[in-house]
Amino acid sequence: MYISPSIKAAQTVRCIGASISLIASCIIIFMIKTEPKTGLQSPYSRIIFGLSVSDVLFSLGVLISPFASPKDTVDGIFSMGNTRSCDAIGFLTTIGVANVPCYTVFLTYYFLKRVKYKKAPSAFARCEEKVIHCFIWILSFALSLSATISSNINATHYGSICFITPSPIGCENDGDYSDCVRGKTADIFAKFYGVAGLLSFVLLIAILAMFTWHVYSIESSLEPVKPKKKVIEDENARDGEENDYNYIREHAALDEEHENNVQENLPQGETDAEPKETNSKEKSKSGKIENEKLSSSRFQLSKRAFNQSMLYILAFFIVFLPSIVTAFTRSLKICPSCNDSDFMFWWMSIFYPIGGVANILIYTRPKTFKLQQDLPQASWFVCFIIVICAGGEVPSIADLVGILDSENNEECFDDNENREDNNEQNLLELKIDRVPKFIRSLSGLSDNLYDTDKAFENRHFYERDPNVEMRNDGDLKMIIGPSS
Structure with a gap:
């Protein structure tokens, strides 16, 4: 036929x-x-x-x-x-x-x-x-x-x-x-x-x-006036949702444990500096801010x-x-x-x-998008391949800061043999090293996936800016964002 x-x-x-x-x-x-x-x-x-x-x-x-x-x-x-x-x-x-x-x-x-x-x-x-x-x-x-x-x-x-x-x-x-x-x-x-x-x-x-x-x-219930600074909520609920790969894991701030611990978003040490007794006006203002945060996170x-x-x-x-x-x-x-x-x-x-x-x-869309923010010089395809080769892990600038705090700039991207296997940030780098070099070269990336100078600038910025809090989320350092 x-x-x-x-x-x-x-x-x-x-x-x-x-x-x-x-x-x-x-x-x-x-x-x-x-x-x-x-x-x-x-x-x-x-x-x-x-x-x-x-x-x-x-x-x-x-x-x-x-x-x-x-x-x-x-x-x-x-x-x-x-x-x-x-x-x-x-x-x-x-x-x-x-x-x-x-x-x-x-x-x-x-x-x-x-x-x-x-x-x-x-x-x-x-x-x-x-x-x-x-x-x-x-x-x-x-x-x-x-x-x-x-x-x-x-x-x-x-x-x-x-x-x-x-x-x-x-x-x-x-x-x-x-x-x-x-x-x-x-x-x-x-x-x-x-x-x-x-x-x-x-x-x-x-x-x-x-x-x-x-x-x-939820959008209708939010106040029309938006805050000047955007708060990056990255509070995991610690109820197992951290296992999710998507945005639900990354923004699971709606769980009861988070709602009952409203002061967790404050920079470390600020809670201790507060007087034990506050007047009702300050409490009302603080509660209003926390409610706004919670509503924004929920939305x-x-x-x-x-x-x-x-x-x-x-x-x-x-x-x-x-x-x-x-x-x-x-x-x-x-x-x-x-x-x-x-x-x-x-x-x-x-x-x-x-x-x-x-x-x-x-x-892989959420992680690829996040990696593109950390690697603006890389194309979407390169970031997509990196996420796949990393097994779903997404190294961020914050992860790199953790490495730079413990190693010198010149040795940060040395051979894998010089890295400590028990360091989780180093483990992320080892995963990234699985990305073929020709894939990196497609967007003009060198073997150093991150611009170390930029990473140092970010680290110094974090150290200088009192509104940015660096805290440990599990074993990884995460950027929560400016605190109110």
């Missing part, structure tokens, strides 16, 4: 995209598993881990299906397999297709519970997380297994993917599957997947609406969690929109020929397999 070069090119693009997405999801899994402090200790990390594993299965199916589809497929492009190989890879594909929407909803639901309802990670893990994880995997496994046993997994057009469809292609006629050799009950499974997909979209829209209203409510937390959630939802819509349009037009019998057009095949080939790429860009 003649197949146009355009279709062959689109199938090649689809395989390349699936390969890149597979690698991206594997990198996320590797970063989570090898992160020394966080790993799989927080709900956010575990949800992202489950989403990445699901995308690995999905991307693997998109990549291998063209070759695993039966070689007697009429319009197969790269078909060289058989029915069993198509069943095997289709089983994994259907699990991935079912899990990705579920985990996207799960992730946005966690953001909502964490920010709007202020539920602690430990409480969320204890009450809801395990149940949802088990439900997602049991449901997807049962559906995929039943579809495989009932011979409903077959090759689609051009052998592009092994999924739930009757065989041979086009054997169904107005709901009559009597002429089909396999997949006579494929329509039932297809409708179930369609309902599940529609439910996922409804839940995503509902969660997004609740999140939007929550952010709007920043909600806004950034909302942005992160929005990006995951947007990625989901971009990836699955072609499939949704195809399922919608087929169910309503609108323009049947459009589903088999070159345009539709190209559309799916470009966007269908890029879920892993979108996830890793969103997952």
Whole structure:
């Protein structure tokens, strides 16, 4: 059967995209598993881990299906397999297709519970997380297994993917599957997947609406007059949320422990210098300042969690929109020929397999942005590679200050053999040294990723400016920002 070069090119693009997405999801899994402090200790990390594993299965199916589809497929492009190989890879594909929407909803639901309802990670893990994880995997496994046993997994057009469809292609006629050799009950499974997909979209829209209203409510409650100096809140809640990679960890100042310790933001020694007894006016003023800080922190937390959630939802819509349009037009019998057009095949080939790429860009976005602020001479791509090579760790200027306090300027970036392994800042440098030199040179960076002169200026600035507090957060020195 003649197949146009355009279709062959689109199938090649689809395989390349699936390969890149597979690698991206594997990198996320590797970063989570090898992160020394966080790993799989927080709900956010575990949800992202489950989403990445699901995308690995999905991307693997998109990549291998063209070759695993039966070689007697009429319009197969790269078909060289058989029915069993198509069943095997289709089983994994259907699990991935079912899990990705579920985990996207799960992730946005966690953001909502964490920010709007202020539920602690430990409480969320204890009450809801395990149940949802088990439900997602049991449901997807049962559906995929039943579809495989009932011979409903077959090759689609051009052998592009092994999924739930009757065989041979086009054997169904107005709901009559009597002429089909396999997949006579494929329509039932297809409708179930369609309902599940529609439910996922409804839940995503509902969660997004609740999140939007929550952010709007907090913004409306803030005073119109903004403070002259922006306070950089970096107070971790010490309830396990420090394990999260995203902004929720970095701005988790809304926990009860932080609310009950309002003086923690004051520079060290200032609390001791305060008289033990203060008048009611000073207390009222102090309480007002702390309330303003708390409101600002709550708004920043909600806004950034909302942005992160929005990006995951947007990625989901971009990836699955072609499939949704195809399922919608087929169910309503609108323009049947459009589903088999070159345009539709190209559309799916470009966007269908890029879920892993979108996830890793969103997952590393906060850390890449932070690193760009510390390395303004570096491009986004270089910072992105640095974050990946560092295993998710982001060295900051504050980390460098900690090194410079204990070492001389000339020896700060000496060979790794001269560094102390027990120094955590040095360990970060060792991770950064894993970045290939040619990657650094892309933006004109030398082997010294940081401008040491600038670092010294920053250190002296910190020492001179009484409004900037340097404190230890765990073992790392962090910049909290100007204190009021």
